[in-house]
Amino acid sequence: MKIYSKSLLNQYSQSLTYDDISLIPTEISRIKSRAETKINCEFLDLNLSLPVISSPMDTVTGIEMAKALTVQGCLGILNRFDSSLNEVLTKKTDGVKGVSIALNTSLDDIKKLAENGYIICIDTANANNKEVLKKTEEIKKACDVKIIVGNIAQGDSLSQLEISGVDAIRVGIGGGSVCTTSIQTGIGIGQVSSILDVISKRDEKKLKIKIIADGGIKSPGDIAKAIALGADVVMLGRMLAGTRETPGEVIKYADQLWKKYRGSASFGVKMRNEFIEGEETMIPYKGAVKNVIDGISDGLKSSMSYMNCLSLDELKSKDTFAVLSNSSYLERLPKK
Numbered sequence: 001m002k003i004y005s006k007s008l009l010n011q012y013s014q015s016l017t018y019d020d021i022s023l024i025p026t027e028i029s030r031i032k033s034r035a036e037t038k039i040n041c042e043f044l045d046l047n048l049s050l051p052v053i054s055s056p057m058d059t060v061t062g063i064e065m066a067k068a069l070t071v072q073g074c075l076g077i078l079n080r081f082d083s084s085l086n087e088v089l090t091k092k093t094d095g096v097k098g099v100s101i102a103l104n105t106s107l108d109d110i111k112k113l114a115e116n117g118y119i120i121c122i123d124t125a126n127a128n129n130k131e132v133l134k135k136t137e138e139i140k141k142a143c144d145v146k147i148i149v150g151n152i153a154q155g156d157s158l159s160q161l162e163i164s165g166v167d168a169i170r171v172g173i174g175g176g177s178v179c180t181t182s183i184q185t186g187i188g189i190g191q192v193s194s195i196l197d198v199i200s201k202r203d204e205k206k207l208k209i210k211i212i213a214d215g216g217i218k219s220p221g222d223i224a225k226a227i228a229l230g231a232d233v234v235m236l237g238r239m240l241a242g243t244r245e246t247p248g249e250v251i252k253y254a255d256q257l258w259k260k261y262r263g264s265a266s267f268g269v270k271m272r273n274e275f276i277e278g279e280e281t282m283i284p285y286k287g288a289v290k291n292v293i294d295g296i297s298d299g300l301k302s303s304m305s306y307m308n309c310l311s312l313d314e315l316k317s318k319d320t321f322a323v324l325s326n327s328s329y330l331e332r333l334p335k336k
Contacts, residue, residue: 002323005319005321006229009323012193018225024322028308029308036305044167052234053075053077054066059241059259060261061079061082062245065289068245068289070097088118100122102124107142120147124150132149154189159205168210171211195230195231199229210232212233212235213229215235221299241261242285246259251282262280
């Protein structure tokens, strides 16, 4: 079996997703227990206990989710459709640290958000756009604020984004579970290939911009893979969907509890008959988001103990991956 470095994976002839690769432990681990591992990180001047931020989707991050994630040492990005946005515009709301905005959000409102200490996320589908760069430059000239922008699929524009003032970039187009962008437009590559391309361009050009792996993450193992590939943090949608703290009511159907989950470009969000790049679905109710975060924490720590990593920086330095055949991937799935 061939063991691939990140460089070799980046040169792979096909676009790769998380399901196409696996981490390979090649060292004798010095770690006695996963409790020894440290999964904290610094992200945009925040000290996170876990490298997780929530997607600014209207069925994922409202004010309750943002507050709950802060308690767990993560970062919630309040979606721009949330009715609580008026509250954070007027004052600093305890527990809320990140807010998403549209390209047409007024500079006055953005100044208020900056004054209240929030991280700004310019919530667009395509960061490779002159209007996105222009908006970022405008905000940076007017405010002292950290800016997240999304999304890109590869790293050729990374230098321009950093020059314009972008502090962190969301990487991934078409990989979300309720995103139909790739189907509707033919745009996008596998998440692994996206991350590798962006990371290699950042290293090559010695840039400081932070990398957010956004999309395609289904499990704690995928999070470990994303960090090992070089992502600074991961952005989660579906993994957090269906929890008590997400916006929306709990629905009982067929003797089971559910909550709604939909893409940011779905009809339910747009509420008008125009081009749709997202779908709507129902997610089984999961209870408190703390349970999901605890599971992610345990899974990531276990992965690090296998890989002989005491810190996330050590995990990022790992360079031993396998490319899986379809049968190899299926073999490791639980059998019912």
